[in-house]
Amino acid sequence: MIEVLKFYSDPLLRKVDIELFKTYAFKDQFTVSAEESMDIFSLEKEELTYGEAIWSSIDQILKFINPDKDMVFYDLGCGTGRVCFFANIKYHLKAYGIDLLPTFINNAEKIKNKFSLEDVHFIKNNWLNFDFSNADIIYVAGTCLNDETLSELTNKLKSIKKNTYVISVSNELKSEDLSLVKSMYLPFSWGRANVFISIKN
Numbered sequence: 001m002i003e004v005l006k007f008y009s010d011p012l013l014r015k016v017d018i019e020l021f022k023t024y025a026f027k028d029q030f031t032v033s034a035e036e037s038m039d040i041f042s043l044e045k046e047e048l049t050y051g052e053a054i055w056s057s058i059d060q061i062l063k064f065i066n067p068d069k070d071m072v073f074y075d076l077g078c079g080t081g082r083v084c085f086f087a088n089i090k091y092h093l094k095a096y097g098i099d100l101l102p103t104f105i106n107n108a109e110k111i112k113n114k115f116s117l118e119d120v121h122f123i124k125n126n127w128l129n130f131d132f133s134n135a136d137i138i139y140v141a142g143t144c145l146n147d148e149t150l151s152e153l154t155n156k157l158k159s160i161k162k163n164t165y166v167i168s169v170s171n172e173l174k175s176e177d178l179s180l181v182k183s184m185y186l187p188f189s190w191g192r193a194n195v196f197i198s199i200k201n
């Protein structure tokens with residue numbers, strides 16, 4: 001409800017959100033994730049557990065960062081792409097969403113094309129194997145990531161540009177290359193979580 005009151009005055013955000021709602025009305029994103037991760041990985045992979053950010057939380061994070069238009073934003077594990085759509089439409093960022101699950105990427109691409117959103121891109125890949133070193137802002141909802149993946153990610157962040165913002169949910173990514181600039185406690189689909197905003201040294 002809060003999302004509707006706060007963000008539906010923007011016609012494009014409203015239309016994209018209604019399209020997302022229609023896309024997942026028959027089979028919701030939680031079911032898609034549960035079924036597809038089971039099909040593709042043949043057993044339940046805990047790291048693929050689905051949950052979503054709400055727009056007002058992403059808004060608070062991006063308000064704090066105050067990004068320039070056209071900065072490059074990555075959502076590592078983008079799910080339906082809802083965060084990328086928001087970052088592009090509300091903050092005019094070049095948004096890239098990466099996810100392992102084909103249904104999420106195919107549906108997000110259809111919505112991007114339907115509304116001719118040229119600066120939103122969806123990539124079916126494992127972000128651990130993807131080069132995102134052109135990022136200005138990286139967001140990862142890493143609540144379900146295991147210690148091994150978190151450490152691989154932290155290692156991968158050594159190659160990103162100085163001053164890149166790294167936003168991580170639930171788990172702070174600690175390394176000598178990252179300085180924590182802000183922590184917040186914000187609502188997500190599964191409840192409130194700590195959000196850590198760091199900057200690359």
Ligand SMILES: C[S@@+](CC[C@H](N)C(=O)[O-])C[C@H]1O[C@@H](n2cnc3c(N)ncnc32)[C@H](O)[C@@H]1O
Pocket residue numbers: 033047048049050051052053054075076077078079080082083098099100101104125126127128141
């Ligand atoms: C908790 S959901 C977050 C969705 C969205 N980013 C948000 O915050 O609303 C995590 C997503 O990451 C994807 N995922 C997990 N590990 C991944 C990996 N190594 N590469 C690509 N996608 C991954 C899952 O399929 C899932 O869609």
